Amino acid sequence: xxxxxxxxxxxxxxxxxxxxxxxxxxxxxxxxxxxxxxxxxxxxxxxxxxxxxxxxxxxxxxxxxxxxxxxxxxxxxxxxxxxxxxxxxxxxxxxxxxx
DNA sequence: AGATTGACTTGAG
DNA sequence: ACTCAAGCCAATC
Numbered sequence: 001x002x003x004x005x006x007x008x009x010x011x012x013x014x015x016x017x018x019x020x021x022x023x024x025x026x027x028x029x030x031x032x033x034x035x036x037x038x039x040x041x042x043x044x045x046x047x048x049x050x051x052x053x054x055x056x057x058x059x060x061x062x063x064x065x066x067x068x069x070x071x072x073x074x075x076x077x078x079x080x081x082x083x084x085x086x087x088x089x090x091x092x093x094x095x096x097x098x099x
Numbered sequence: 100a101g102a103t104t105g106a107c108t109t110g111a112g
Numbered sequence: 113a114c115t116c117a118a119g120c121c122a123a124t125c
Contacts, residue, residue, distance in 0.1 A: 026108090027106075028107070038108085039106095039107040039108065040106090040107050040108090041107095042106080042107080043105070043106040044105075044106080045106090046106050047105080060106080061107070061108055061109085062107095062108090065106080066105095066106040066107085067106090069106070
């Protein structure tokens, strides 16, 4: 039954909400933690509901946010204490694993 | 039902 | 390190 249900939706939201300030997670990690098969579904969910979530803590595997929101994310992350170098976040230090 | 699109990822050149 | 292509899966036309 690989389709995105309300449960998946909520699960992703919970995971994103659980990312502590000053940390970031990749779409792939969230997908894996949420039990989704691929990262694109996470991206899709985020696009649908980006309102009440810290979506700025979610970035691509390249350590770089999606192009449309890049400026916003970098600004917000910088405000949270994440030092973005040359428009990208040092995943090696900032990547949050969901234990 | 088939084609297109996309807040992704990985690997090759 | 950067760009390009293909793989991926679900939603939307």
